[in-house]
Amino acid sequence: MPKPRALVVLVPLLLLTACGTETGAGGGTGSGADTVSPDLPLAGTQWTVDAVTVDGRRSVAPDGARLDFGQDGRARGNTGCNTFGATVVVRGDGVTVTPQEVTEIGCPADRQRFEQELLKAFSGPLKGTTKGDALRLDSPDGRNGLELTAEPAAALRGTTWKVDGLVSGESTASLPAGSEAKARFVIGADGRVTGNLGCNDFSATARLDEKARTLTVEGPAATTRMMCTSPQMKLETRLYELLDGPLAYRLNHRTLTLTDASGEGLTATATAR
Numbered sequence: 001m002p003k004p005r006a007l008v009v010l011v012p013l014l015l016l017t018a019c020g021t022e023t024g025a026g027g028g029t030g031s032g033a034d035t036v037s038p039d040l041p042l043a044g045t046q047w048t049v050d051a052v053t054v055d056g057r058r059s060v061a062p063d064g065a066r067l068d069f070g071q072d073g074r075a076r077g078n079t080g081c082n083t084f085g086a087t088v089v090v091r092g093d094g095v096t097v098t099p100q101e102v103t104e105i106g107c108p109a110d111r112q113r114f115e116q117e118l119l120k121a122f123s124g125p126l127k128g129t130t131k132g133d134a135l136r137l138d139s140p141d142g143r144n145g146l147e148l149t150a151e152p153a154a155a156l157r158g159t160t161w162k163v164d165g166l167v168s169g170e171s172t173a174s175l176p177a178g179s180e181a182k183a184r185f186v187i188g189a190d191g192r193v194t195g196n197l198g199c200n201d202f203s204a205t206a207r208l209d210e211k212a213r214t215l216t217v218e219g220p221a222a223t224t225r226m227m228c229t230s231p232q233m234k235l236e237t238r239l240y241e242l243l244d245g246p247l248a249y250r251l252n253h254r255t256l257t258l259t260d261a262s263g264e265g266l267t268a269t270a271t272a273r
Helices: 109-121 230-242
Strands: 020-026 032-035 045-054 058-061 065-069 075-079 083-091 094-102 124-131 136-139 145-150 160-168 172-174 184-187 192-198 201-209 214-225 244-251 257-259 264-270
Touching: 058 136, 075 109, 109 145, 124 264, 160 230, 160 257, 230 264
Parallel strands: none
Antiparallel strands: 020 032, 045 058, 045 065, 045 145, 065 075, 075 083, 083 094, 094 124, 124 136, 136 145, 160 172, 160 184, 160 264, 184 192, 192 201, 201 214, 214 244, 244 257, 257 264
């Protein structure tokens, strides 16, 4: 497995042009008008990547593979390991993608392979087709493409949040290598937070102030007493330190960010339903 490297903070990268519907005058006789089909409604949408096809070979996506199109024309995605960005121009059902930055976290071999395929498929001129909550983006020759499903927004309470990054000020770093699988938690309607922060299961009483957008764990957490690998214990220690005090939260569709007064915190993603 490649040696993990520091996570690169992505800069907003995309320009998504919405042209809408254009109507032009017909010939000199004024007998008709030419209508351009409206652009694909991609701005402000979030998608789960279900599968990609490269050179006619289809591969099912790993957990965490996703693609988001921002309202401001920026798009970002996750390959199931690294995050990436690309500039996108939309005209009618045509989507032109110019890849930009990719972070460089070390991944297992199967995820590396899928990552290479996804980045190859999400490049160049593509044609978009929608059906219900599904979106396909295919190359002109049909040999490369992506299969996507629209993601519903996640509720703060009752959702299982998988911890996927550590926040420090304006930057976000990956979790310690070897600790990525277990850390997750649920904020219950009964005011309890339960889950696992890298090694041991935990349960704690919490006070959620949705007006102030703060989460405060009240009193010590009850935990199991297992011994785990060094990376898992390191992550658990860090996350328990973060829970010792009020945390500001920010919920963006299916991403939750918790930070303390100094700007230290975590990011978590809603798990698939």
